[in-house]
Structure formats: structure tokens, C-alpha cells
Amino acid sequence: MLSEQILKTSKLTKRFGNLTAVNQVDLEIKKEEIIGLIGPNGAGKTTFFNLITGLEIPDEGQVIFKGTNITTMSPHAICKLGISRTFQVAKSFTEMSVEEAIRVGAYNRRGEEEVQNKVDWALEFFELEDIRDYKCSDLGLSSLRKVEVARAAATEPELLLLDEVGAGLTATELLKLMSELKRLNEETKITLCVVEHVMQMVMGLCERIFVLDAGELIAKGIPSEISNNQRVIEAYLGRRSYSESSSTG
Amino acid sequence: METIIQSLFDGALMGCIYALIALGLSLIFGVMNVVNFAHGNFVMLSMYFSFWAGSLWGIDAVLTPLITFPLLFVIGMLVYYGIIDRTLKEHYTIQIAVTVGLMTFLGAITQLAWKAQPRALSYSFIQGNIQFGGYTIALSRLTSAIISLIIIISISFFLSKTWPGRTIRATSDDSDAASLMGVDFRKTYALAFGLGSSLTAISGGLLMTFQQVDPTMGLRFGLLSWCILALAGLGSIPGLLISGLIIGIGESLAMTFWDPRARSLVIYLIFILVLWLRPRGLFGRK
């Protein structure tokens, strides 16, 4: 089956005063893929996500989702179309319980009769049932992250953008999350686009990777290509050299 | 035609004074993102303090800021540390609500203390009119406008050239970065709040040279300064001055050609129009 394109950006550009945060980025994602988006801090990854989800309007370029031009659409309309996301700094609903927070997401496609089913599904899938009544402000980091993902997944998107969900997790928590994301992709057919610094997660999870540096797309390809790409290595110069830690498996 | 120009003059002069009032608020809102509903009441309070100083000790209205400026500065700092500081980490409506409470409180106690009748000081030494090409200009208003302009320019200078001023600007741009550089942002906030409040003392004293004060002025000046802020947007002092002039002139024209009761109406209508059409203001940076 030929994999269709689900998301395409062309010449996407965003400037903040003198700073060009995203510079002429052309990127395509195919259905049911797991894509990685990496780059040094400040490379423009979160801005890129903001442009796709309608939180920022680009200065140039377009975002096409399933054939529709969503460049200037409002965030809630984009969610209705099928894109959902998490945030780098978790934006949890502090006064709500885990279940209530997920319910907000589930209402996206479900009416009053079916919404509870969706909530129960999300709680079960992400193994949050035991803490369903816990207040979001009382959660530990990895639970908080999972709630963020569960909440976004409950909106039943076709494309899910994950912004650094792996940061700060222990090795065990990370593996758990990775397997859940993989399962999510396999079972619900949701396309994933993952922004990450944790290379283990990126290399282990993603089929293709895009690399941003200073707002520009400097490389794209499969994990083994990326980890040996000279430009990518140079972009990360001064931090850990990732070519050593790539474990293709 | 002549009436129009006379009206324009009067409005422009008032506009300068209004701009000074708004400047204080701009410091507070622009720097700290703190919404101070009680700003207008600070102006009114300064006017009442000036009234006290003037009637008890015979000090001329224009000199009262020498007393009221430090007084309002202290009050501002106290309000900041006592009330505002605690609400910074709460939901935004909490922070707004507490200043609404402050506004109500100040309005209520001034009403209790000075009653509803307007209070005025006897004539300042700057009184009388000057003639300028067939138009009459009250000397008190002219002086007040000029002093307001001087203060506005000085503050602008203060913010861009002096260390405390640059600290304030840095903190408003990015409080995290500023604190990394050793700036105690709470102290900076307190300073900004104190300064923003004490500027009202100058406006208050100036206003008392030709106006009277009554308990309804708190709300009026409050809404007035917010209207100017909305029109101007954040980040530009010249913009603030121009917006002040627009508002002053608008009010003056409304009083002359429409109805004296409509003076505030025009301002509020401009306010709503701006929010409908250009929410970030005419000169806003963001």
C-alpha cells in the first residue's frame, strides 16, 4: 500500500523581530509513520510545532494537512481536523483529576454517551487507571508526561506531535513510554512526530528523522544516515557527539 | 472654527497630563504584567493628600508632590509587598481581583473620610490665563502639561540610560534571564510598582492646581489610563504620549460639541473600538 502524505510543510518561515526561528522548512510526513525531529536547543523545533498547530502564524510558507491548507486555521479547528500535541513544559490542568483532564480531550470527538468509553480506553492503554482520581498537580514527572500524551491521544488525532516527552525520565520509564508509543502507532494507526533530545528514544522509535539547526532543515533520512551525517554532528558540536551513542535497534 | 482650535488646545494640554497618569500604569502593567485596577484611585488619593497638605499647611498645590511623591512611593511598595507579591503565583483573575478589592477599598474610605462633596484648593500661584493668538490658555494647565512632558521625558531617559531603569526594562523583557544576571526580580517589581504609583502623586498635585477632587474620580482616572494604554499598546513611551493627546483632545471635543456629560463616553467608545479593531494598540511592540 503506497503510504500517503499526511502532513506537508513548504517553505515554512517564522520570524520574531531579527530572529528567524524557522527558515524555509520543507517537510513531509507519511501516514502511520513515526517521525523524529531533532536539533540543538533553540533550533526552532517547538516553534515549528506551534506553526503546525495554529499557535503561531507563519510569515511565509504553508502547512497542508490531508490535502487541506491549515496554515491560518485556529488551534481548535486544527485539532478537530486531526492534529494533537503535547507541550515541552507540561501544560497540565492542575486542579483537575487525571480522568477529568483526559475527558477534556475525549470530548473532541465523543458526545456525552460515548465519552466515558474513550476516557476508560485512554486510562487503560496508558496504564493510568490506578491514579485516575489523582489531581494533576500531585503527579510525578513520568505520570504527568503520560497524562499529557493520554489527553492528546484521547482527542483521536490522526497526527500526534510530541514535544520532548522523554526529557527527565529514567531509563525504565523511557522504555515504557517508547513501547506505549509504538503500540499506539500500531494499534490506532496514529502518525507520530516526536521532538526529542534523548537520542535513545529517537533512534529506537523513529523510522525517519529530520534535523533542524538554527531554524533550517539540515538533514533528513533514516536513523543510521543521520547519526553519521557530518553536518548533524557539527550542529551538536560542543555537546555530546551522538554518533557514538547511536544504537540502531 | 475658533472653538475647535481652542478645544484642541485644551484637550492637548489635558492629554499631556493624562499621559503622565497612564505612564505610571504602563510601568506597572508593562513591566510586571500586573493589572492594577486601583491606579486611578492612587491618583485620586494623591489629590486628596495634596488637598490636605494644601489646606492644613498652606502649601501651594504645585509643590505638594514634594510630599506626596515619597508618600505614594512608600504606599506603592507596601501595597506591592503586602498584596500584589502574594498573588503573582496564583491564577490571573486572582491578581486582578485583589486590585479590584483595593480599588473598592480606596474608593470607600475616601468617601467615608472626605464625604461626597468635591474638595479644591485655593488658587495656586500659577493662575490666570495667557493669550496666544486669540486663544485663551489657562496658565495652570499649561504649566501642568509642560511639567508632565518633562517628567515623561525624564522617565524615558531613566529607563534607557540609568542602571535601575535598565534593570526594570530587562526584568520586563525576561524575568528569568534577569534573575540569572543577579537581578532580584521581586525588588525590581516593588521598585516599578512604587515608581508607577508615585508618579500619580505628581499628576495629582498638578491636577489640584486647577481642578477639584471627589470620590468618583478614582474610577474615572482608572478607566482613562487603561484606555490610553489600550490605545497606545505596550512598549512605546512616545506612543503613550500620542495616545494621551488623542484621548485628551477627544474628550475636549466631546465636551464642547456634543454634551458635557459625554466626556467620558467618548473615551470609553474609543476604548471599545480599539479593542475591536486593533487590540495590540497603535504603537504596541507585541
Add this chain to the structure above:
Amino acid sequence: MNRKKNHNLENLLLLFFLVIALFVPLIFGSNQYNILLVTTVLIYGVMATSWNIIGGLAGQLDLASFAYLGLGAFTSSTLFIRFNFTPWIGMILGGLVAVAFALLIGFPLFRFRIREVWYALTTCALVEILKVVFNMWEEVGGPVERFLPYFSGSLYHMRFGSYVPYYYLILGMLVIALLVNSRIARSKLGFYLKALGEDETAAEVLGVNTRACKLRALVYYAFLIGVTGAIYANIYGYVHPSFFNGQESIKIAILGIVGGRGITYGPLLAALLLVGTQEFLRASLGGEVSGLYLVIYSVILILVVLFKPSGIATFFQYRNKKPAKQEVKKKSVV
């Protein structure tokens, strides 16, 4: 489990209160003054409970409640005075007029990313604008009171010889306001409002049309207040631009916040306590009380906001969301 039990207890208490309220006029017998007093307290209860929809559930600091009250009052009364139009329909129209004005300011101000402070300020401005406009508008208002024709007992005109029927009307409005509150809180709209109150950005990307939700809350609130305004005019027998009272509008917001934003019966509780005491003191001590009472209101607001921002009604609620941070951390490592 605890939460359910507590909810039922709260509902029971509320029901108990409403039943008592049914019999109150009988206690006062023919003492019209006292009946008017409790009616006034209930009016504030209705307004504060309605305010909760926009101020508590939707989290917007609305300071225009008396603007909508006045609009409802003037609409219904003008139709009554000029065209002998029955206030029973007039009050519906009053509600609609209030909604129209509310939408006028809500529509631009609830756009995503517009800071909430501008809404609060505009609502302040609205009350002032209407006061001046109606003062200048000789046809309908003007500086003099416009009296409603007196009837000692006309159902059609909603004018009665005693305050008792009005009391029950207001009580009915209170029940409606409470019901609307509780229905919304439990519905999709309620969840969406809560979410956007927590984090508007997060809510938007989860599919919440924040502007539409806030507007819906605004419509419910403005309509209820507008209808109440019509009844209000009939109780007092006149309309006047002073109905557009900014100070009292702020008071309603104070009741809502002090009582407990988002809690259905919270604002009612505050109204009963604060307004009840104020009216009682005014009856015993005389007029100067209102100036002093405003000082007290504002101090109470500041204290509550600083020390118990969730409102006094939460004193009666269980902490039903388990904390236990350590427990959670343990589980997630396994």
C-alpha cells in the same frame, strides 16, 4: 466514594435551604419591610449565582452585572409604560437585550490570546457608558425616575400589592440559576470551561473553541440577569439610570469570588452571609452603613483572595482528590 457522599450532602443542604426559603414569607406575615429585605438578599443571590457562570465556570472577571440588570429593567419597563406590554414577555425581551450587549463586548474580547484584563475593564466601562447614555436619553430615561403604573394586584402587569409574590418570583429565579449552574458544570461545556480556565492554550489544542465556550457562558449569565432586571424594576416600581451601578456590579463579583468561584452554591452562600448581614444592619442601624459596608466588603475580598482564594464554600467541602505524591512515584518505577 467520599466525593459522591459529600456531593449528596451538599445537595441535601441546598434542598433544605430552599424548602425553608419557601416558608420564610409566612414567618414574616404582613411585615412588608422584612419581606422586601429578604427579597433583596435573594436578588443578590440570584445575581451572584448567575455571575458564577461567567466568573466561576468560565473564569472571566465580569464587572457588568448591573449593566445587564439595568438593560433588562429598562427594556421591560419601557414597553410596559409606553405600550402596556406585559412584563412576563418584557422580561424575556429584557434578557435578550442584555445578551445582545454582552455579545457586543464579548465577541471581540474573547478572541484567543486577548488578555483577560481587557474584558474586565470593558465590563467596567460598559456600566459607565450605559449610565451616561440613559441619563442623556430623555425619551426612555433621563435623570428622573420613570415610574411604573401602579396596580394593586395585576398578574398581567406583574404588579402586586404585596412583596410576597415577588419574593417567590425571585426564589424561582434562584432555583433556575442554580439549576443552570449545575447542569453546565457537569456537561461538556463545563469541562471545556474548566480546562480553558486552567490553561487556554492547552485547551485550544485539545479542540476547545475557547471563544465560543466563553460566549455561551456569557449568554446564559446575561440572559438570567436581564430577566431578573425586569422583575427588579417591577419590585421597586421605577427605573432610573442609577440602576447602572458599577459599585454594585463589583459587589456581585466580590460575592462570587468570596463564595467560591465555580461552586454552584458558593456565591449564594456569600450573598446570604454578606448581603444578609448588611441588610440586617442597615435595618437596625440606618443609612451610613453602606459606606462602611463597602469597606468591609473590599477587605473581605482581599483577605479571601490572599488566604483562601478558592472561596469560603470550600470550608464545607471535602478534600477528595488524593495527594500522595510519593505513592505515585513508587508506582511508575515498577
